[in-house]
Amino acid sequence: xxxxxxxxxxxxxxxxxxxxxxxxxxxxxxxxxxxxxxxxxxxxxxxxxxxxxxxxxxxxxxxxxxxxxxxxxxxxxxxxxxxxxxxxxxxxxxxxxxxxxxxxxxxxxxxxxxxxxxxxxxxxxxxxxxxxxxxxxxxxxxxxxxxxxxxxxxxxxxxxxxxxxxxxxxxxxxxxxxxxxxxxxxxxxxxxxxxxxxxxxxxxxxxxxxxxxxxxxxxxxxxxxxxxxxxxxxxxxxxxxxxxxxxxxxxxxxxxxxxxxxxxxxxxxxxxxxxxxxxxxxxxxxxxxxxxxxxxxxxxxxxxxxxxxxxxxxxxxxxxxxxxxxxxxxxxxxxxxxxxxxxxxxxxxxxxxxxxxxxxxxxxxxxxxxxxxxxxxxxxxxxxxxxxxxxxxxxxxxxxxxxxxxxxxxxxxxxxxxxxxxxxxxxxxxxxxxxxxxxxxxxxxxxxxxxxxxxxxxxxxxxxxxxxxxxxxxxxxxxxxxxxxxxxxxxxxxxxxxxxxxxxxxxxxxxxxxxxxxxxxxxxxxxxxxxxxxxxxxxxxxxxxxxxxxxxxxxxxxxxxxxxxxxxxxxxxxxxxxxxx
Numbered sequence: 001x002x003x004x005x006x007x008x009x010x011x012x013x014x015x016x017x018x019x020x021x022x023x024x025x026x027x028x029x030x031x032x033x034x035x036x037x038x039x040x041x042x043x044x045x046x047x048x049x050x051x052x053x054x055x056x057x058x059x060x061x062x063x064x065x066x067x068x069x070x071x072x073x074x075x076x077x078x079x080x081x082x083x084x085x086x087x088x089x090x091x092x093x094x095x096x097x098x099x100x101x102x103x104x105x106x107x108x109x110x111x112x113x114x115x116x117x118x119x120x121x122x123x124x125x126x127x128x129x130x131x132x133x134x135x136x137x138x139x140x141x142x143x144x145x146x147x148x149x150x151x152x153x154x155x156x157x158x159x160x161x162x163x164x165x166x167x168x169x170x171x172x173x174x175x176x177x178x179x180x181x182x183x184x185x186x187x188x189x190x191x192x193x194x195x196x197x198x199x200x201x202x203x204x205x206x207x208x209x210x211x212x213x214x215x216x217x218x219x220x221x222x223x224x225x226x227x228x229x230x231x232x233x234x235x236x237x238x239x240x241x242x243x244x245x246x247x248x249x250x251x252x253x254x255x256x257x258x259x260x261x262x263x264x265x266x267x268x269x270x271x272x273x274x275x276x277x278x279x280x281x282x283x284x285x286x287x288x289x290x291x292x293x294x295x296x297x298x299x300x301x302x303x304x305x306x307x308x309x310x311x312x313x314x315x316x317x318x319x320x321x322x323x324x325x326x327x328x329x330x331x332x333x334x335x336x337x338x339x340x341x342x343x344x345x346x347x348x349x350x351x352x353x354x355x356x357x358x359x360x361x362x363x364x365x366x367x368x369x370x371x372x373x374x375x376x377x378x379x380x381x382x383x384x385x386x387x388x389x390x391x392x393x394x395x396x397x398x399x400x401x402x403x404x405x406x407x408x409x410x411x412x413x414x415x416x417x418x419x420x421x422x423x424x425x426x427x428x429x430x431x432x433x434x435x436x437x438x439x440x441x442x443x444x445x446x447x448x449x450x451x452x453x454x455x456x457x458x459x460x461x462x463x464x465x466x467x468x469x470x471x472x473x474x475x476x477x478x479x480x481x482x483x484x485x486x487x488x489x490x491x492x493x494x495x496x497x498x499x500x501x502x503x504x505x506x507x508x509x510x511x512x513x514x515x516x517x518x519x520x521x522x523x524x525x526x527x528x529x530x531x532x533x534x535x536x537x538x539x540x541x542x543x544x545x546x547x548x549x550x551x552x553x554x555x556x557x558x559x560x561x562x563x564x565x566x567x568x569x570x571x572x573x574x575x576x577x578x579x580x581x
Contacts (some may be wrong), residue, residue, distance in 0.1 A: 076103035079246045080572050083148055083304050086249065090136060090147060097129040097136070097147035101197055104149045108199070108247045111575045115223045117242040119154045119164055119216070121200040128197050144311055146195030151242045151251040154201035155208055156295065157181040157283035157419075158188055165285040166204040166216035166235075169435065174218050177434045182420025185283025186318040187252060187295050194311045199248055202238030208287055210234040211258045212497060212513040214241075221499075224266055225573035227539045230496040233263030233513065239298050240267040245575055250299040250308055256287040258518030260296045261530055261545060265491035266513075268532040268541035268570050270305040270560060272296040275550045276525040278328070279312050280319035283418065286411035290455050291404070291464070292522045293411075300570060302531065302561040306334040309553065328551040340565050342558035344381030348488035349479070350374065351516055352387025357395050359493035359514040369542040370490045373533045377488060380562060388482040397471050398520055402463040409452040472524050476549060486555065487547040489516045491530050496540040517545045527553050531560035532569040541569075 076095050089095045105125070112118060122128075132147050141147075152158065155165040159181055168174030184192065191198065203219045214222040214237025224232040225245045232241050236253025240263030243251045253260040255273045264271025279295045286293050297308035310333040315322045330337045351370075353360050362370060374384060389395075416426050425431045428439045428449075440449045455461030478484070493514035501512075517528050526549055534542045544563065546556045564570075 076100055078103045078107055080300060081246065081249055082301055083145065083249060083307055086148055087141075087146070090141070097132045097197065098126060100147060101126055101129040101149055101199070104199060104246075104248060107245075110577070111245060112247065114576055115225060115241050115245055116220060117202055117222055117238045117245065117247055118151075118200045119166070119203050119219045119238070120161060122158070122161065122198050125149075125197055125199050132195060132197070141195060143194030144307055145191060148196050148250070149199050149248045150191055150196040151199055151202050151239055151248040152188060152191075153204055153208075153236050153239050153251070153253050155204060155254055155285035156188060156201070156252060157183070157185040158198060158201060159183040161201065163201075163285060164216075164218045165207050166218055167206045168217040169431070169437065169439070171218045176437075177424060177431055179419070179425070179431075180423055181283065181418075182422050183283075185295075186280035186316050187312045188283070190312050191252075196311075200242075202236075202242050202251065204235045204238055207285065208235035208254060208256065208259055211262050211515065211518070213499065214238055214263070224496070224499075224540070225575055226267065226541065227496070228576065229499055230538065230540050231266060231499055231513070233266030233496075235259040235263075236298065237263045237266075240264060240269055243267075243269055243298050243300060244573060246572065250297060250304050252295055252308075252312075253298045254284055254293060254295050255518075255522065256293050257522050258513065258515040260294075260298060261491055261518060261528055262513045262515055264298055264530040265543040265545075266496050266540065268535075268543060269298050269300060269530065270302050270532075270564070271298045271530040272305050272309055272553065272557070273521070273528040274309065274313065274553055275325070275328075275527045277321040277324040278314075278527075278551070278553065279309075280316050280322050282316070282318035284415070286408075286415050288407055289411035289414065290407045290461075291468075292525070302338065302557055302564050303335060305529075306338060306557045306561075309334045309557070313553075325551070330554045334554055334557055337554045337558055338561040339558045340562050341381075342555070343377065343562045345383075346381075346485045346559065347383045347385065347483055348377065348486055349385050349388040349482060349484045351487075351489040352390055354387045354389030354392060354394060355489075356398070356516070356520065359516060362490065363494040363514075365536060366490055366492070366494055366542065369534050369536070373490075373542075373544055374488070376533075376566065377563075380566060382488075384488065385482045385484060388478050388484060392474060392478050394471070394474055394478065397467075397474060398523075400467060401471075401523060402460060402467055404455045404458065404460045404464050406450045406453040406458055406460070407455045409449050410454055413452040468523060468525070472526075475524050475526070479549060485548070486552065486559065487545075489545045489547060491516060491543045491545040495536045495538065495542075517547055521547055526550050527556055529553070529556040529560045531563050533563065533567060534569055535571070 076099050157163050162178045164170045169176040170179040172178045203222045211234050213231050214234045222232050222237045222241050224230050236259050239251035239253045242248050244267040260271040260273045274294050274296050281293050297305045299305040315326050521528050529546045530543050532541050533544050546559050548556050
């Protein structure tokens, strides 16, 4: 039987979004509120009635999969719900996976029109939950994330659903051609094998190309639940808003240069930017897949982030770079390695102008919060070293970073070839033929796209790798010289930026998140974990960034756990039920 997702049988279908996906032989449709203006498609009244009829029909098909007469079933409180809460609820029989999924979908229906976290929804979410309930009743949980509602960024493939990467050219609703992969990205396969329920795919700026705001040509602007006048962070801002607003328990983001850290910082989340090669990139629309792109967890707690990393990390033949992680993952996993006392005796480097020459010195308000955090760190038994990179030549060497012109075209072609034989297209040329448009002109203006040469076969690629080895060696030399276990930085040099800024301001820059770790840590390939510490007066969070050498995720998560347990800083946002400004 074909199963079609629906939220409510007792109310009219929500006009902000209806998804009837290619998997069931119907075109994807998306209705949006009037106040989210960018990149929208207008539907006439006839289309609206067609969608409404399809929605009502979906309810009829869905009813056999529900455990109660009401679509909502038993009331479940999902705000700030953790994986442990869900596991305990299933063990005690307090609720089922269907009831949990219904509760999250109901919350999405209520608040999503105002926060705009999603690009599309998974039509099979409730059916998957019902199947998981059947399995649980007979043989227990299928994996570490059994029945846990999760979201994924819409540059990560979910087989049969459209992957837009935020760009209207990959969305038929927006006048483009749907990019539909045959199968899941490797990380999505791992999530589903662990029992996760993928609720939907989240918004991102076109091709993940913005680190401050999350506004796409497909779905418009995503809002920060803490303060609708402040940016949500980018480019994984849709995932951040969905997790922060408790539209899901956790989510996946991607990062090339701050795209997990920045929205995690803007929204008080634990974000894990892993070592390059720890988590597979297969099935992810690339920006720099050859060198720096990573996929990582975004969660409201360190435990949930660590557990998710346990699920998605490790070698796979789908991404040969992951074989570099063999033997680098803790035997018992990242979750079991968490230790509240881990900071005692550790030694950390503090931020300073030896690390970078922009975004420093810190904004005075940020500086005050950072000083308090450093004192708290010392109170947990740590030692600190001020500006250990000073005089090392680190800033100067980073300024010599070479570019690799062919990597973007190469990485995109590799990705498209992996879409599968049943995909609508497997190359830029295939997309151009179907769309009648020029990809290069649409994406790059009049700039010519280089030939997709493998970067390792070019002199530019050789130069980048040589430079990368040099700066990674210098990074390690500084840590060794000062006997540092890691770095303890503020993630941002200033509080969250306004959504709308004055373009006449002398220092105006539309992509201006004051990211302290990025893009440096991305080029070096080392991991970073964010953890909330406190809140500014405007209601936005001050978040720390813990940085270590390659494969140090276990230490970083353990330190983050110690800070989290000592501060209990995270708090749930109060969501609005009026249109965001």
